[in-house]
Amino acid sequence: MLDVYHFDQLLTKQCLELEKYLQYLIDSNQRVMHLRFVPVIDEQFLSFSKHEQIKMAQQPPVNRQQLAYRLALDFKAAQLEGNKKARHFLMHMQEALVAKHKDYSEDLVQEVAEFLDMDTDDFLHNRMDIDTINALIAEQSYVKDNIAHTTPSILIENYRQNLAECFRNCTLQDLKALFEPDAQTPPTNLPAAHTIFSKKSPKLV
Amino acid sequence: MITLYFSPSCTSCRKARQWLESHNMAYIGRNVGKEPLKASDIRAMLRLTEDGTDEILSRRSKVFSKLNIDLDSISTNSLIELIVKNPSLLKRPVIMDDRRIQVGYNEDEIRRFLPREVRQRELLRATVKADFKDIGKALIVEES
Numbered sequence A: 001m002l003d004v005y006h007f008d009q010l011l012t013k014q015c016l017e018l019e020k021y022l023q024y025l026i027d028s029n030q031r032v033m034h035l036r037f038v039p040v041i042d043e044q045f046l047s048f049s050k051h052e053q054i055k056m057a058q059q060p061p062v063n064r065q066q067l068a069y070r071l072a073l074d075f076k077a078a079q080l081e082g083n084k085k086a087r088h089f090l091m092h093m094q095e096a097l098v099a100k101h102k103d104y105s106e107d108l109v110q111e112v113a114e115f116l117d118m119d120t121d122d123f124l125h126n127r128m129d130i131d132t133i134n135a136l137i138a139e140q141s142y143v144k145d146n147i148a149h150t151t152p153s154i155l156i157e158n159y160r161q162n163l164a165e166c167f168r169n170c171t172l173q174d175l176k177a178l179f180e181p182d183a184q185t186p187p188t189n190l191p192a193a194h195t196i197f198s199k200k201s202p203k204l205v
Numbered sequence B: 001m002i003t004l005y006f007s008p009s010c011t012s013c014r015k016a017r018q019w020l021e022s023h024n025m026a027y028i029g030r031n032v033g034k035e036p037l038k039a040s041d042i043r044a045m046l047r048l049t050e051d052g053t054d055e056i057l058s059r060r061s062k063v064f065s066k067l068n069i070d071l072d073s074i075s076t077n078s079l080i081e082l083i084v085k086n087p088s089l090l091k092r093p094v095i096m097d098d099r100r101i102q103v104g105y106n107e108d109e110i111r112r113f114l115p116r117e118v119r120q121r122e123l124l125r126a127t128v129k130a131d132f133k134d135i136g137k138a139l140i141v142e143e144s
Helices: A013-027 A050-058 A064-081 A083-099 A106-115 A120-126 A130-147 A172-179 B011-022 B039-046 B062-067 B076-085 B109-113 B116-143
Strands: A002-008 A033-039 A153-158 A163-168 B002-006 B027-031 B094-096 B101-103
Touching: A002 A013, A002 A130, A013 A033, A013 A083, A013 A172, A033 A064, A033 A083, A033 A130, A050 A064, A050 A130, A064 A083, A064 A120, A064 A130, A064 B039, A064 B076, A083 A106, A106 A120, A120 B076, A130 A153, A130 A163, A130 B039, B002 B011, B011 B109, B039 B076, B039 B094, B101 B109
Parallel strands: A002 A033, B002 B027
Antiparallel strands: A002 A153, A153 A163, B002 B094, B094 B101
């Protein structure tokens, strides 16, 4: 059993690619693992007063940082229906915003939420809620302590074998080399990747 | 910090408490029957689950049958409020920290909460024990 944490900045092609791949690993039952996506928001939001954080959550985003903050709040609100749904919500949103270059709007948020059969009314309310803002900000202190804002970072813990490794600046190619070593993908950024896996069996379940 | 939501009468809860105490783990114990739950407590749990309310809701509880809850029509926030008012709807024990949650007691999975240095110490102890056994065996062979 693996605990996999994906720390990343939103609205990047790489973030979307990594999330899709990690989700594919879960869906294809190739790995038994807990996956947790942790959005890393711009540090300036942590220094804002609570009043400013709330105000910014209620206004339409005017720049990329604010959009990432808004999307991270949407993700936190979606987590109330579990991380599986929240990850799918985020992937659909990033697909629309990053790959299809759509504009962010409440209509788009609602459309994705309805498509995923989410509890849309509550979700639309919760994405503006103070509790959601507090949860996002509280999580950032954990991010700061653990990965010092180097993104994307993938932290993998194998608690049965007491192994943990954090891969900073991780690419899709790195992840494929790590999880599918038999595939013909050359490793590029994995100095200690082998330590995560059992010596007997590289395919950890 | 680990939080354990428990009921004193629940066997799995007692096991979870015993495990945490035998491993000298600091934790905050929350007796759900005595200390009222807050909506923010339930939300914090849900944010760590994979499948949302399904994971924490006790469908086998008496109160669940009594309230005749229709899970297909009830909203997330209403269900959270219902759990706050009826804490017996919550599966127990719930063990969580800021990164992970375990609902129910599982001897293997609860080890996820052990700090890494403790797990490392346990691993070292097990390795030394195994090595010592091997040395002992070798000595016996030499003597005979």
